[in-house]
Amino acid sequence: MTKYQMINVEGNPVEEIELNDSIFNVxxxxxxxxxxxxxxxxxxxQGTQSAKTRSEVRGGGRKxxxxxxxxxxxxxxxxxPQWRGGGIVFAPKPRDYSYTTPKKVRRLAMKSVLTSKVQEKELIVVDNxxxxxxxxxxxxxxxxxxxxxxKALFVTADGDVNATKSARNIKNVAVSTVDTLNVYDILKYDSLILTKDALDKVVEVYN
Known part of the structure; x- marks a missing residue:
């Protein structure tokens, strides 16, 4: 188990906790x-881009x-297409770009970024x-x-309305929950702040 210092909202050390190595030390x-x-x-x-091909633009009925x-x-x-006002060659059309990655890949990526936050001292654990x-x-x-x-990402176990509204007008600060936490958001923000309850839930989900 990796030892890590937990603090309170005033920034004072509270106690030393143990982080699960299978999540925070991979x-x-x-x-x-x-x-x-x-x-x-x-x-x-969104995939909503669209342009007209030669068959869709107006005019051009006669030679x-x-x-x-x-x-x-x-x-x-x-x-x-070679005429001004003509159609677009291989015009982009609305399409769905979404796809899925395997669950094991997503879990390994999450553990990797959580480990990087610990190693870089960018993880902050708050007792309450x-x-x-x-x-x-x-x-x-x-x-x-x-x-x-x-740039800070504050993560709670469940939705905290007061925290969300408080952070709304602070630049480069966001509030999230464990359920909506993703790899991109963790990398996007410099500091990752977890409440003690959120930390316990992360261990429960990814262990």
């Missing part, structure tokens, strides 16, 4: 992480000039976090006290 597989990030970004694509005798190149339609009401200034103060870097 051999980092960069290629697997790349595959999962690529999959996440592909699934985010612009006769086939022979003009001295000009033969043309069949003013809406051919309670906010009575949404307060942006108070939440920002907690982040600063905990030593979170400019």
């Amino acid at each position: 051999e980092i597989n960069e290629h697997v992480v790349y595959l999962v990030v690529k999959n996440i970004l592909a699934n985010k694509r 612009p000039w006769r086939q022979k005798g003009t001295g000009r190149a033969r043309q069949g339609s003013i809406r051919s 976090f309670v906010m009575d009401a949404p307060k942006t200034k108070e939440f920002a103060g907690y982040l600063k006290a905990m030593g979170a870097q400019n």
Whole structure:
């Protein structure tokens, strides 16, 4: 078990905890992480791009000039791709870019990025976090006290409405839950902040 220091919202050490080595101390597989990030970004694509082919643009019903005798190149339609206002060659059409990666690959990628956060000292574990009401200034103060870097991802076990609303107006700060946590978000933010309950749930899910 890897020893790790747990702090409170004021940034003071509370106790030394043990991190599960099967999750937070594995051999980092960069290629697997790349595959999962690529999959996440592909699934985010809307795929709504669209352009018209020569059969869909308006006009061009008649041959612009006769086939022979003009001295000009033969043309069949003013809406051919080489004409201004013509159709697009191999025009992009709406499509679905999403696909899935194997569950084992996703789990290995998650363990790899969690391990990297531990190794780079970018993981922050908080013993308890309670906010009575949404307060942006108070939440920002907690982040600063905990030593979170400019870009921070705060993860709770379940949805915390007050924390979510408090972080909404803070640049480069996001609040997530263990259920929605993904490899791309962990890599996107410099600091990963887990509450004690969130840490226990991560161990429960990925162990």
